[in-house]
Amino acid sequence: xxxxxxxxxxxxxxxxxxxxVAVVRYAIDSSKTSKRLEYLIKEVHELKTxxxxxxxxxxxEKKYIIDERV
Numbered sequence: 406x407x408x409x410x411x412x413x414x415x416x417x418x419x420x421x422x423x424x425x426v427a428v429v430r431y432a433i434d435s436s437k438t439s440k441r442l443e444y445l446i447k448e449v450h451e452l453k454t455x456x457x458x459x460x461x462x463x464x465x466e467k468k469y470i471i472d473e474r475v
Contacts, residue, residue, distance in 0.1 A: 433439055
């Protein structure tokens, strides 16, 4: 009976731990800070792609300038 009681206690502790993890995870995901962070990450990604496009465009222009000078 001692082993059976310890096993039940272990299972109950495991389920309580899972519930606490789920509540904390939900609180983090639904917070305003995480939504703002997601928006900022998206904005930074868009800025990086825009900068890459501009750099590629500038490099293309430089190729033509070198050809014109020669």
